[in-house]
Amino acid sequence: xxxxxxxxxxxxxxxxxVTALNDVSFDVKPQEILGLIGPNGAxxxxxxxVITGVYALTSGVISFEGQSLAGKKRYKITRSGIARTFxxxxxxxxxxxxxNVMTAxxxxxxxxxxxxxxxxxxxxxxxxxxxxxxxxxxxxIGIGEYSDRLAKNLPYGVQxxxxxxxxxxxxxxxxxxxxxxxxFNPAEKVELxxxxxxxxxxxxxxxxxxxxxxxxxxxxxxVVVLDFGQKIADDLPKAIQEDPRVIEAYLGVPExxx
Amino acid sequence: MIGNFLDQFWSLTFGGLSLGFIYILIAxxxxxxxxxxxxxxxxxxxxxxxxxxxxxxxxxxxxxxxQSSEYATGLRLWFILATALVISMLVSGLLSLxxxxxxxxxxxxxxxxxxxxxxxxxxxxxxxxxSVRIMTDSRPVAAPRAMDKxxxxxxxxxxxxxxxxxxxxxxxxxxxxxxxFINKTRMGxxxxxxxxNANAARLMGINIDGVISATFLxxxxxxxxxxxxxxxxxxxxxxSIGFELGIAAFTAAILGGIGNIKGAFxxxxxxxxxxxxxxxxxxxxxKAVTVFIVLVLVLYTRPNGIxxxxxxxxxx
Amino acid sequence: MINLRDKGAEIWEKSGRPARAAIVxxxxxxxxxxxxxxxTILNTPVASYESVLVNPVAMYVLMxxxxxxxxxxxxxxxxxxxxxxxxxxxxxxxxxxxxxxxxWEILPIGIAMSMFAGLILGVxxxxxxxxxxxxxxxxxxxxxxxxxxxxxxxxxxxxxQNIPTPPAIFGFEYAFDSHRIYFWxxxxxxxxxxxxxxxxxxxxxxxxxxxxxxxxDVAELLGVPTFKYKIWAFVLGASVGGAAGVLYASKTLYIxxxxxxxxxxxxxxxxxxxxxxxxIWGVILGAVVLAYLPDRIRFLSEARLLVFGLxxxxxxxxxxxxxxxxxxxxxxIVTKEKx
Numbered sequence: 074x075x076x077x078x079x080x081x082x083x084x085x086x087x088x089x090x091v092t093a094l095n096d097v098s099f100d101v102k103p104q105e106i107l108g109l110i111g112p113n114g115a116x117x118x119x120x121x122x123v124i125t126g127v128y129a130l131t132s133g134v135i136s137f138e139g140q141s142l143a144g145k146k147r148y149k150i151t152r153s154g155i156a157r158t159f160x161x162x163x164x165x166x167x168x169x170x171x172x173n174v175m176t177a178x179x180x181x182x183x184x185x186x187x188x189x190x191x192x193x194x195x196x197x198x199x200x201x202x203x204x205x206x207x208x209x210x211x212x213x214i215g216i217g218e219y220s221d222r223l224a225k226n227l228p229y230g231v232q233x234x235x236x237x238x239x240x241x242x243x244x245x246x247x248x249x250x251x252x253x254x255x256x257f258n259p260a261e262k263v264e265l266x267x268x269x270x271x272x273x274x275x276x277x278x279x280x281x282x283x284x285x286x287x288x289x290x291x292x293x294x295x296v297v298v299l300d301f302g303q304k305i306a307d308d309l310p311k312a313i314q315e316d317p318r319v320i321e322a323y324l325g326v327p328e329x330x331x
Numbered sequence: 332m333i334g335n336f337l338d339q340f341w342s343l344t345f346g347g348l349s350l351g352f353i354y355i356l357i358a359x360x361x362x363x364x365x366x367x368x369x370x371x372x373x374x375x376x377x378x379x380x381x382x383x384x385x386x387x388x389x390x391x392x393x394x395x396x397x398q399s400s401e402y403a404t405g406l407r408l409w410f411i412l413a414t415a416l417v418i419s420m421l422v423s424g425l426l427s428l429x430x431x432x433x434x435x436x437x438x439x440x441x442x443x444x445x446x447x448x449x450x451x452x453x454x455x456x457x458x459x460x461x462s463v464r465i466m467t468d469s470r471p472v473a474a475p476r477a478m479d480k481x482x483x484x485x486x487x488x489x490x491x492x493x494x495x496x497x498x499x500x501x502x503x504x505x506x507x508x509x510x511x512f513i514n515k516t517r518m519g520x521x522x523x524x525x526x527x528n529a530n531a532a533r534l535m536g537i538n539i540d541g542v543i544s545a546t547f548l549x550x551x552x553x554x555x556x557x558x559x560x561x562x563x564x565x566x567x568x569x570x571s572i573g574f575e576l577g578i579a580a581f582t583a584a585i586l587g588g589i590g591n592i593k594g595a596f597x598x599x600x601x602x603x604x605x606x607x608x609x610x611x612x613x614x615x616x617x618k619a620v621t622v623f624i625v626l627v628l629v630l631y632t633r634p635n636g637i638x639x640x641x642x643x644x645x646x647x
Numbered sequence: 648m649i650n651l652r653d654k655g656a657e658i659w660e661k662s663g664r665p666a667r668a669a670i671v672x673x674x675x676x677x678x679x680x681x682x683x684x685x686x687t688i689l690n691t692p693v694a695s696y697e698s699v700l701v702n703p704v705a706m707y708v709l710m711x712x713x714x715x716x717x718x719x720x721x722x723x724x725x726x727x728x729x730x731x732x733x734x735x736x737x738x739x740x741x742x743x744x745x746x747x748x749x750x751w752e753i754l755p756i757g758i759a760m761s762m763f764a765g766l767i768l769g770v771x772x773x774x775x776x777x778x779x780x781x782x783x784x785x786x787x788x789x790x791x792x793x794x795x796x797x798x799x800x801x802x803x804x805x806x807x808q809n810i811p812t813p814p815a816i817f818g819f820e821y822a823f824d825s826h827r828i829y830f831w832x833x834x835x836x837x838x839x840x841x842x843x844x845x846x847x848x849x850x851x852x853x854x855x856x857x858x859x860x861x862x863x864d865v866a867e868l869l870g871v872p873t874f875k876y877k878i879w880a881f882v883l884g885a886s887v888g889g890a891a892g893v894l895y896a897s898k899t900l901y902i903x904x905x906x907x908x909x910x911x912x913x914x915x916x917x918x919x920x921x922x923x924x925x926x927i928w929g930v931i932l933g934a935v936v937l938a939y940l941p942d943r944i945r946f947l948s949e950a951r952l953l954v955f956g957l958x959x960x961x962x963x964x965x966x967x968x969x970x971x972x973x974x975x976x977x978x979x980i981v982t983k984e985k986x
Contacts, residue, residue, distance in 0.1 A: 125868055
């Protein structure tokens with residue numbers, strides 16, 4: 074029985090009078106692809122936000138590799154191995170694809186401003202190494218030819234994939250993907266599913282928010298379902314698809330109601 | 332020192348209160364615009380300054396008062412004061428509208444971020460302040476006293492001056508009128524809706540441009556009134572007072588909670604009193620530093636101000 | 648102008664190392680020969696051409712490069728930049744008149760003082776966003792001026808007089824009116840500043856600043872230590888301002904609080920905005936134009952600040968990218984692909 078990579082225990086998130094997350098608990102196992110689904114407003118992106126430190130929990134504990142993330146600065150959380158993409162694409166538009174990813178790979182550099190200024194060998198070495206790594210990631214995701222194009226000029230599909238490449242640049246152990254297939258046509262979705270599997274096979278763990286049911290069910294090892302901030306199911310994809318509570322949450326009415 | 336202070340406490344306090352109401356009105360200019368646009372209207376300070384000049388022009392050039400004129404009394408006095416007040420309000424209100432149209436509207440449409448409108452606002456401030464400075468030859472302008480600033484009463488040992496009283500009562504009336512407008516009229520409700528959630532307001536069919544223009548207009552009216560009260564109290568003005576009072580009024584708005592009308596009231600009074608007391612102890616040359624210290628303290632201990640919103644929230 | 652820029656970028660891209668070195672040296676030589684062109688159309692009617700080259704032109708250029716790090720590259724609106732200039736100048740003034748140290752010895756001290764000021768201002772101020780940072784920095788600038796105005800040790804409104812000029816270097820004498828020497832000295836510092844900025848922009852710092860400017864929240868979530876780099880931007884910007892201040896004081900021999908008003912902060916801001924925020928060449932061009940023209944065209948001289956205010960409003964509304972926009976590298980590359 075392996076230790077979970079990420080563990081949420083009794084996580085509650087309140088904003089003033091609104092309870093966005095209510096006593097949510099689940100684990101993410103190493104090298105699994107966990108799908109996170111639920112109707113709009115169920116709290117899925119909020120889960121990403123509390124994991125990455127955007128919000129401080131009202132109560133509950135989130136542990137990563139056994140250590141609590143409470144009170145940790147956001148960039149430190151990223152450094153410890155969690156990276157994410159964003160529902161509405163948030164690339165640095167005036168920078169090239171390569172620069173976007175290189176900013177992410179800067180996360181683990183030992184050299185900083187001063188060594189860069191004075192041309193210290195360690196800075197030059199790391200810069201060269203990370204530039205190659207960034208290109209490698211772009212190639213891995215399949216957008217290597219766009220490395221010198223400004224992010225704001227890229228086609229939509231390329232931008233979505235750049236978001237993923239950029240997140241991978243931080244050498245995460247856990248990758249949070251927030252609706253990576255939004256706006257994709259079926260062919261692109263198939264490619265994306267393939268990419269996600271390749272990411273997992275390369276050693277990363279993936280937590281995936283998606284609205285496209287077939288994509289989620291095909292790609293995920295397990296699925297967690299949220300509704301109104303609460304976890305209502307946590308199981309294998311097949312079981313989820315037949316779970317009456319899940320069906321009710323999405324459609325409002327159980328299938329065999331009379 | 333302390334003994335001296337206690338002796339003068341009430342007269343200092345009355346002076347501080349009337350200054351406080353002047354700050355409230357200018358602070359309203361900042362806070363209302365911040366509420367609908369989430370932006371500091373830098374140019375508000377110069378709109379105040381222009382308002383003061385409008386008052387001087389009315390009293391000195393229209394009604395032809397000079398330093399040696401006789402004081403006006405009775406009905407004539409109220410007529411002169413009312414005219415000066417209304418003209419100042421209108422001038423500032425209209426100027427505020429123009430500023431929005433010229434300096435901010437285009438940037439708002441283009442969604443150009445937070446730096447661009449701020450820089451544009453600074454430019455507008457400069458243009459207004461410099462234009463007036465050139466026209467006045469960089470010299471302060473004296474305003475003739477149109478009325479006898481008698482003491483109309485006593486409170487403990489302090490005399491209550493007529494001008495301070497007029498300021499407090501009139502400004503309070505304006506404030507109440509404003510809050511009534513915001514709470515009871517349709518436009519007022521629209522302004523509140525846009526302050527809370529501009530997108531939702533737009534989807535509900537509210538004309539955002541109209542609301543924003545109205546907000547600038549109303550803010551300008553209040554600020555112009557402050558200009559009138561300032562000249563009434565201090566009998567002079569200069570192209571540089573926009574900056575001096577603007578920072579103080581802005582601090583008042585932050586102290587009370589920017590975007591919050593109640594906050595502007597509280598902050599304005601607090602700052603007026605604070606500044607008056609501080610000037611007594613430290614001398615007037617450290618006034619600006621005192622105000623900045625207050626600003627810094629507020630921003631770091633209670634950035635929401637007493638009633639308002641936070642300025643350090645990130646948006647994800 | 649756009650075509651010139653891309654043409655220039657193309658030529659640069661296509662040149663090898665020796666060609667590039669030649670271009671750089673030729674440019675520096677051209678600029679260094681500016682003081683000799685006083686008799687031409689460049690002559691200024693109001694003040695002596697050569698003195699104008701030093702102040703305001705070279706001074707504004709240097710300060711604009713510094714402020715550009717803060718505003719242009721990192722997107723932090725600093726309205727109190729004059730504070731660092733003042734701190735550098737007063738350091739020179741005080742130490743120059745009260746100790747035996749000469750300008751070159753005081754220079755590192757002045758720079759250090761400014762950097763320290765940048766740090767103590769930055770640590771609290773940079774926790775705030777946008778507008779509020781602007782107000783706090785504006786306040787800081789004003790406080791520095793008011794303190795200088797009211798402290799006996801700093802000379803109150805009379806300021807500091809008889810500040811010594813720098814000692815001779817390589818046989819060049821620094822008399823009060825040897826404008827050319829001062830110009831070349833400033834040119835050296837400008838080149839140093841350019842080198843520093845370009846060096847940093849190509850590496851981690853540059854990327855960090857860009858990402859902070861464009862989307863700070865996301866930068867933080869992608870591992871950028873945003874606070875640290877914002878502080879760096881402030882401190883480096885301050886160092887340039889401080890250096891300018893030291894040199895300014897040792898040229899004018901006499902400084903007073905009136906020399907360090909909010910207007911100066913806004914002037915430098917106008918240079919950055921006008922020239923093209925983020926683009927170092929744009930910023931230099933903007934500073935040259937805005938510093939030089941009011942002295943060249945007499946009637947502009949009187950209404951200098953008014954013009955700068957108009958520049959700010961007009962630029963923001965019509966051409967927010969400035970004269971020379973940020974890197975349009977893509978255009979140059981696309982043309983290369985096509986050919």
